[in-house]
Amino acid sequence: xxxxxxxxxxxRKEADKRQGICPECGYHLYxxxxxRVEQMLDAGTxxxxxxxxxxxxxxxxxxKKPYAKRLVAEQKRTGxxxxxxxxxxxxxxxxxxxxxxxxxxIMGSMGSVVGERLTxxxxxxxxxxxxxxxxxxxxxxxxxxxxxxSLMQMAKVSAALARYDQAGGLYISVLTHPTMGGVAASFxxxxxxxxxxxxxxxxxxxxxxxxxxxxxxxxxGFQTSEFLLKHGYIDRIVRRPNLKSEIxxxxxxxxx
Amino acid sequence: MxxxxxxxxxxxxxxxxxxxxSQQDESAExxxxxxxxxxxxxxxxxxxxxxxxxxxxxxxxRHKNRPHTIDYLSLVFDEFVELHGDxxxxxxxxxxxxxxxxxxxxxxxxxxxxxxxxxxxxENFFGCAHPEGxxxxxxxxxxxxxxxxxxxxLIDTPGAYPGIGAEERGQAQVIAENMxxxxxxxxxxxxxxxxxxxxxxxxxxxxxxxxxMMQHSYYSVISPEGCAGILWKNAEFAEKAAEALKFTxxxxxxxxxxxxxIPEPRGGAHRDHHMTASRLKQFxxxxxxxxxxxxxxxxxxxxxxxFRQIGVFLEETSQxxxxxxx
Numbered sequence: 001x002x003x004x005x006x007x008x009x010x011x012r013k014e015a016d017k018r019q020g021i022c023p024e025c026g027y028h029l030y031x032x033x034x035x036r037v038e039q040m041l042d043a044g045t046x047x048x049x050x051x052x053x054x055x056x057x058x059x060x061x062x063x064k065k066p067y068a069k070r071l072v073a074e075q076k077r078t079g080x081x082x083x084x085x086x087x088x089x090x091x092x093x094x095x096x097x098x099x100x101x102x103x104x105x106i107m108g109s110m111g112s113v114v115g116e117r118l119t120x121x122x123x124x125x126x127x128x129x130x131x132x133x134x135x136x137x138x139x140x141x142x143x144x145x146x147x148x149x150s151l152m153q154m155a156k157v158s159a160a161l162a163r164y165d166q167a168g169g170l171y172i173s174v175l176t177h178p179t180m181g182g183v184a185a186s187f188x189x190x191x192x193x194x195x196x197x198x199x200x201x202x203x204x205x206x207x208x209x210x211x212x213x214x215x216x217x218x219x220x221g222f223q224t225s226e227f228l229l230k231h232g233y234i235d236r237i238v239r240r241p242n243l244k245s246e247i248x249x250x251x252x253x254x255x256x
Numbered sequence: 257m258x259x260x261x262x263x264x265x266x267x268x269x270x271x272x273x274x275x276x277x278s279q280q281d282e283s284a285e286x287x288x289x290x291x292x293x294x295x296x297x298x299x300x301x302x303x304x305x306x307x308x309x310x311x312x313x314x315x316x317x318r319h320k321n322r323p324h325t326i327d328y329l330s331l332v333f334d335e336f337v338e339l340h341g342d343x344x345x346x347x348x349x350x351x352x353x354x355x356x357x358x359x360x361x362x363x364x365x366x367x368x369x370x371x372x373x374x375x376x377x378x379e380n381f382f383g384c385a386h387p388e389g390x391x392x393x394x395x396x397x398x399x400x401x402x403x404x405x406x407x408x409x410l411i412d413t414p415g416a417y418p419g420i421g422a423e424e425r426g427q428a429q430v431i432a433e434n435m436x437x438x439x440x441x442x443x444x445x446x447x448x449x450x451x452x453x454x455x456x457x458x459x460x461x462x463x464x465x466x467x468x469m470m471q472h473s474y475y476s477v478i479s480p481e482g483c484a485g486i487l488w489k490n491a492e493f494a495e496k497a498a499e500a501l502k503f504t505x506x507x508x509x510x511x512x513x514x515x516x517x518i519p520e521p522r523g524g525a526h527r528d529h530h531m532t533a534s535r536l537k538q539f540x541x542x543x544x545x546x547x548x549x550x551x552x553x554x555x556x557x558x559x560x561x562x563f564r565q566i567g568v569f570l571e572e573t574s575q576x577x578x579x580x581x582x
Contacts, residue, residue, distance in 0.1 A: 052572035058511070059502045063487035112567035119564065142455070142477045144487065147501045148513050151455060151477040152566040155463050158432060159439035159563050166440065182477075184428035185456045190436055204427035204456070205418030209482070213418050223423055231424050 003027055005199065019240045028177065028197045028240055032078070033085040033102035036135055040244055041089035041098065048087040050120050055082050055113045059147050067145040070106070078105050082113035083138070086121040088130065092248040097125035099134040103178065107140030110183055114143075115153025118187060122160040126167050131251050135174040136188040139201075141181020154186035161190050170254045172247055175202050175225065175234065193250050195238045196225035202234075260315050262304060266523065269297045301523040308472065310498040314480060316472040317451045321526040323533065325352055325367030325410045328450065331533035332540070333358055333365065339396055345425060348389030349380045350413070351461075353396040355405070358540055361548075364400035366393045366461055367410030370451075383452070384417035390430035390460045397441055406444040406544050409461040414479060416457030431460040438463035439563070440556060444547035446540060448518070449473045450525075453503075465559050466543045468516040469505040470532070472524050475513070476503035513566065 001012050005027035014023045019039050020031040031039065037046045061067040075081060083105035088097055099121045101108045110118075118134070125132040142150040161171060173191025175184075177200035185204055196202060203223035211218060221227050228234045238246045259267040276290045308316065316322070329336040329352070338354040341347040349369065356365045370376075370383035393409075400407050416427055438445060438461075445464035453462070453475030469475060478486075483501060484493035505517040518539050521528040547555065 054570040054572055056568050056570050058568035059500070061500050063497075063500060112569045116567050116569055144478055144483050144501070146568070147477050148475060148503060148508055148511065149566060149568055151459060152513060152563060154432075154456065155435045155439070155459055156563045156566055158435040159463070159560055162436045162440045163560070165436075181428075182456055185431040185460075186435065187432070189426075189429045189432045202428075203423050204416065204431070205423070210418045210420065210423070214420065216420075218420065222420065231426070233426055233429055 003029070021240060026239075027199060030103060030137075030177070032104060033080065033100040036100050037085065037089070037098075039240070040133075040135070040247070041091060042093065046087055046089035046098075048085065049124065050086060050117050051081065053081070053113050053116060055111055055146075057145075058112075058149060059145070061145040061147070063145075070145070074105050078102065080105050082117070083108050083110070084114040084117045086117045088124075091133070091244060091251070094248060094251050095130055096247075096251070097121050097128070097130040097132045099132075101134075101136050101138050101183065103137035103139055103176075106143060106145070108136075108138030108183070109140030109143035109150070110138065110153050110186075111143035111146040111150045112153065115150070115156050118157050119160045122157070122164050125169055126160075126164045129167075129169070131254075132164065132169055132171045133174065133247060134171070134187055134191075135176060136179045136183055137176040138183035138188075139178040139180055141183050141185070151182065154182050157187045158190060161187060165192075170251065172250055174238075174243065174247075176200050178202070180204070180206060189233065192254070193236075194234045195236050195243070195246065196228065196234045197240060197243075198225055198237050200225045202228050258320060260312070260319065262308075262312050262315075265300050266297065266304065269293060269300060273297060298522065305472075305523055309495075310474070310501070310504055311480065311495040313472055313474055313504050314452075314498055316524050316526070317474050319524065319526045320372065322451055323525055323529045324372070325369045325412060325450070327529055328367070328410060328533055328536060329356065329365065331529060332537045333363075336365065339399075340392075342388045342392035342395055344391055345388040346386075348386050348392060350383050350385040350417070351389030351393055353392055356408075358408075358537070358544070361541075361544060362405055363408055363544070364396055364405045365408045365410065366396065367450075368413040368457075368461075370412060381417050383413045384415060385413065385457060385460070386417050386419075386422050387425040387427050387430040390416075390434050393461050394430075394434050394437055397438065397443075397445075401441050401443040404443060406446070406548060407441070407464075408540060409445065409447040409464060411447060411449045411453050411458045411462055411475075412451035413454045413457045414452050415454035415482075416460060431456045434460045435463050439559060442552050442556070444544060444550070444555060445559075446543045446547070448536065448539070449475045449514075450536075454479060463559075463563065465547050465555060465562070466516070467514050468518055468539060468543075469508060469514050470518050470525060470536070471505050471520040473505060474503045475505075475508055476501050
C-alpha cells in the first residue's frame, strides 16, 4: 500500500506492527474499532455493551443502492453490526466506559444504532460513575440514509453528555482521522479534555463544500488537528503510542 | 406574484380572473363566470398544495415571498427589542435575537434571518449563521433563563455557513455546545421550523420542549442537493434525494420528531402572511401556557426524554423493530 501522507510504498504489516503508523513518515493510518480496543485497553478487559442492537431501515431509503442492502454489505465487509463499538474495560487498571466509532462502516456515520449505543454508554457511565472515553472517526457525520432520525441523534447524545457532566463525570474525547460533520458537531467536540491524533481532518463542513461555496483555495493544513490546536479547539495532539498513558494520566489528574 | 413552476395552472387562472375583473362587466353572466373561476382557483390551489412532492415542498419553503423571522417579529409579537452581538467576535445578521412580547407574555426570540433582496441576503449570508451567530443565540438564551423568560426559536436556514472563518471560529464546537446547553436550559423552549430546517445549522437552535413545523417547511439531515452530490455524485438528483430523505412535515410528524404541524393558508404561507402569523401565534401561546406552569425539574426531564426516545433500530434478542419514536 501507499501511505496517504508521504506516498511511499509501505507494507501494511509493518504499519500494523506499529499500531497502524506509517514506518516511513509516522502518519497515523486507519485502525479498526476492534484493533483500537486492543491498542487502548488492558489485554482481555473489554466487555461489549449493547452489541445486540442492529440498524433498521425506517425510511426505506434508496439511492443508487437500497440502504438495507448497503447495511448487509457493510456488515459483511467490516465484521461490525454498525459504526460504533461500546463497552467497558480497563486503561492501565482504571475502569472506563469506552466508545469507538469505526470510520470504515458507512464512513463512520451516526444513525440510530450509533446514537443509541453512545447514549446508553453515557448513561451507564453516569450511573456507575466511570470516566468516559470516546474515540471518534467519522467522515460522514450524521447518516443520510436514516434522515432526520440521524440528525436527532446529535441532540440525544449531547443531552446525555450534559447530564453526565452535571453528575461530575470526566469525558475524554479522542479525535482521529477523519472527524467531520454531525459527529464533530456533537459528542466529538464536547469532551472535558479533547485529544486528537496528528494530521487528522476535523471540521464541520467538508473541504469540498467549503471550496464550492467560497470559490477560493483553502489554506495549507486547513481543518487538521494542528489547525484546530492553533485555533484553540483541542487540548493536545497525542501520538497513538502515547494515547493510553495520556488518558490514564488525565484520569488521575481529574481524581477519577 | 412569483409563481413556482408547478403553479402554472394557478398563474393562468389568476391571470384570467384579473382580466375578467378589469373588464368591470357587471352583467349576471360575467359575475357568474367570475364566481366560477374563483371557486375553480380555490379548488386547483388546494389540489396542488395538498399533493406537493418533497421537492416542490423545498421550493415553497425557499419561496422568496415566504414570511421570514423579521416578518413574524412584527406580525406575531407586539414589540421586539433586538439584542445584538455575541460579546466575543461579532453580530451575525443571519441570527436575530431579542426580547419580545407575545400578548402579555415577555419572551426571548431567536431566529435565522435570510433576507429578501440581494443586499439583505448577502448581509445575512442567506440565513447561514457563523459561529458568532450560535454563540449569540446561546448567550441570549442564558440571559432568558436567568430572568425567567421562555425562549422561542424560529428555524429557517439552508445550513450553518461553510467557510474558512466559520471553521476557524469553531462551527462544529458551537453547534455541539448549543444542543448540550439547550438540553438543560432552565426555561421553556419552543422551536418552530418556519422554512428550511437545514441540518446542524437548524438543530443548533432546535433543542426544545416543543418542536413544530409549518406545513410546507422541511427539516433534514442534509440539503437535497448535498445528499444528491454525495450519494448520486451529482446535484441534479436533488429531486430524488428529496424523495428519499422523507423530510416533509407529514413524515416528521409520523416519525415522532415534531409535536405539531402548523397548517398554512391556501396556497402556502407566502400567499397570506397575516393568516400564517396568526396560526403561529396561536401555537406559541398554547405551548407556552402549558410549559410555563411546569416545575423546572419536570420540564427538563420531559425535554430529555423527548430526544432520548428518538431512534429506530432492532434489538436482536427480540428481533422486533423498536420504534421508540411512536
